[in-house]
Amino acid sequence: MASDLTPHVRRRRTFAIISHPDAGKTTLTEKLLLFSGAIQIAGSVKARKASRHATSDWMEIEKQRGISVASSVMQMEYRDCTINLLDTPGHQDFSEDTYRVLTAVDAALMVIDAANGVEPQTRRLLQVCRARNTPILTFVNKMDREVQEPLALMDEIERELGMTVVPFTWPVGMGKFFGGVLDLRKDQMRVFTPGEDRIAGTEEIVDGITNPALNERFGAAYEQAAGEIELVRDAAPAFDEAEFLAGRQTPMFFGSAVNNFGVQEVLDALVNLAPSPSTRTAIQRTVEPDEAKFSGVVFKIQANMDPAHRDRIAFVRVASGKFERGMRMKVVRSGKELRPNTVVTFMSQKRELLDEAYAGDIIGIPNHGVLQLGDTLTEGEALQFTGLPFFAPELFRSVEVADPLKTKQLRAGLTQLGEEGAIQVFRPILGTVLLLGAVGQLQFEVVAHRLEHEYGVKARVTPARYNVARWVTCDPADGGDQELKRFIDGNSHRIAYDAVNAPTLLLEYAAELRAIEGNWPKIRFHALREHA
Ligand code: G4P
Numbered sequence: 001m002a003s004d005l006t007p008h009v010r011r012r013r014t015f016a017i018i019s020h021p022d023a024g025k026t027t028l029t030e031k032l033l034l035f036s037g038a039i040q041i042a043g044s045v046k047a048r049k050a051s052r053h054a055t056s057d058w059m060e061i062e063k064q065r066g067i068s069v070a071s072s073v074m075q076m077e078y079r080d081c082t083i084n085l086l087d088t089p090g091h092q093d094f095s096e097d098t099y100r101v102l103t104a105v106d107a108a109l110m111v112i113d114a115a116n117g118v119e120p121q122t123r124r125l126l127q128v129c130r131a132r133n134t135p136i137l138t139f140v141n142k143m144d145r146e147v148q149e150p151l152a153l154m155d156e157i158e159r160e161l162g163m164t165v166v167p168f169t170w171p172v173g174m175g176k177f178f179g180g181v182l183d184l185r186k187d188q189m190r191v192f193t194p195g196e197d198r199i200a201g202t203e204e205i206v207d208g209i210t211n212p213a214l215n216e217r218f219g220a221a222y223e224q225a226a227g228e229i230e231l232v233r234d235a236a237p238a239f240d241e242a243e244f245l246a247g248r249q250t251p252m253f254f255g256s257a258v259n260n261f262g263v264q265e266v267l268d269a270l271v272n273l274a275p276s277p278s279t280r281t282a283i284q285r286t287v288e289p290d291e292a293k294f295s296g297v298v299f300k301i302q303a304n305m306d307p308a309h310r311d312r313i314a315f316v317r318v319a320s321g322k323f324e325r326g327m328r329m330k331v332v333r334s335g336k337e338l339r340p341n342t343v344v345t346f347m348s349q350k351r352e353l354l355d356e357a358y359a360g361d362i363i364g365i366p367n368h369g370v371l372q373l374g375d376t377l378t379e380g381e382a383l384q385f386t387g388l389p390f391f392a393p394e395l396f397r398s399v400e401v402a403d404p405l406k407t408k409q410l411r412a413g414l415t416q417l418g419e420e421g422a423i424q425v426f427r428p429i430l431g432t433v434l435l436l437g438a439v440g441q442l443q444f445e446v447v448a449h450r451l452e453h454e455y456g457v458k459a460r461v462t463p464a465r466y467n468v469a470r471w472v473t474c475d476p477a478d479g480g481d482q483e484l485k486r487f488i489d490g491n492s493h494r495i496a497y498d499a500v501n502a503p504t505l506l507l508e509y510a511a512e513l514r515a516i517e518g519n520w521p522k523i524r525f526h527a528l529r530e531h532a
Contacts, residue, residue, distance in 0.1 A: 157252070
């Protein structure tokens, strides 16, 4: 079905960069922004990073919240496309948000440090992409350093991440002898010249990857690359768009972000290969991006600058239709009407306030708690999008109040922070102490700070002995609620209920989980719970 909106949808690309800290995400982001002319934003990306390095103190981070809201979505124009780049926070501010952002993108760009190969955070983020069949492009960075051999890297990515790698470029040499990349599809070599401020499109190009001039000029490095390409051509399958779109094949590019080398090729590949926004699934029906009526889903909530006002910004991914400033929207869960006049724009190079947005775009709606994580917004239709995941926490803390008279405030504060997705809260069956669960350490600091400053509760947050959590269910065919009750009764010392009363098994060691899975074959153990 094509409509007036179809051209707007087709020209949109919404993606995130996933990488391990220090692989070069910030550098690459800045270079990508430079291509689109959004130079002033590039500065703020660096500023944010600098602030992160300076301190891990939450007070300081809070001061940076303004910057972090602004840089969490960056919109840019490139060729005839509008590109939305969503930030996936790393370092200390790694949190559940990081995972959830990946539910709002249509593709991901994976940055690998060529010296370090596949690193833990990349692996974690990639698992989330794989679970959703998100197409992935791979950029192997830092070729100007002494790094691993490209064949070894390719092998590692395939083995560790379970994707077939299809090289689009291949490096000639590395480190001091990095000569450039052979472009296997355009049949040319782009010659590397170092320099941070080098303008793209000015690099030397030699036609023909078998051109004898290349052998004369780059000698052994070229010969090695040519030999490797032979091997790769025999072993690797041809690029297959359907396989790429299903997240099973990843095109691989080599370059050096800091030298602005290989960056434009990746951006071009993103425009050429990454999908535009497509159908989204709601409980009631599927929703096409070019339908006339607006719909969207809240995938992230961020507390705003001023704690006294308890302002939050809800990040909404537009799923269909057209958003216009001042339009009426319905929060399907509560039936409340919303008419936001101030909507945060993420394209500061062009306009201050957002006027319109289409499927794939992200809008930020300031509110005082009207919007919750997973909420669907429509022009009136009762739709509920599915698939906003909650991830099993990997870190746990006990939380108590110093002053028992404040117990009510503690519960109220934790409920709200839980709705925002700042933390997960569990009530163990035995005992009265609440447990907090997170995937990033900073989540605890943020919660303790906000409980004190926004809810007037001094909380005592102490280490808990758990390290593994799994939501438990039992299919009706396997005994359903009765079998689940038997399991819960038999394990009550390690069962807790989460914010929506879903029973959760809490364990100290992963090995225990395997034993319990063996003993209870009818029970299903989930590392991910979807918001319904
Ligand atoms: P991140 O956001 O993924 O954490 O990484 P970031 O871009 O900050 O890059 C981490 C470090 O790697 C930075 O150095 C950056 O300059 C460097 N880097 C990025 N791309 C390349 C590359 O292609 N080649 C080389 N040799 N280095 C690269 P830093 O010393 O930590 O910071 P800075 O003071 O240079 O900004």
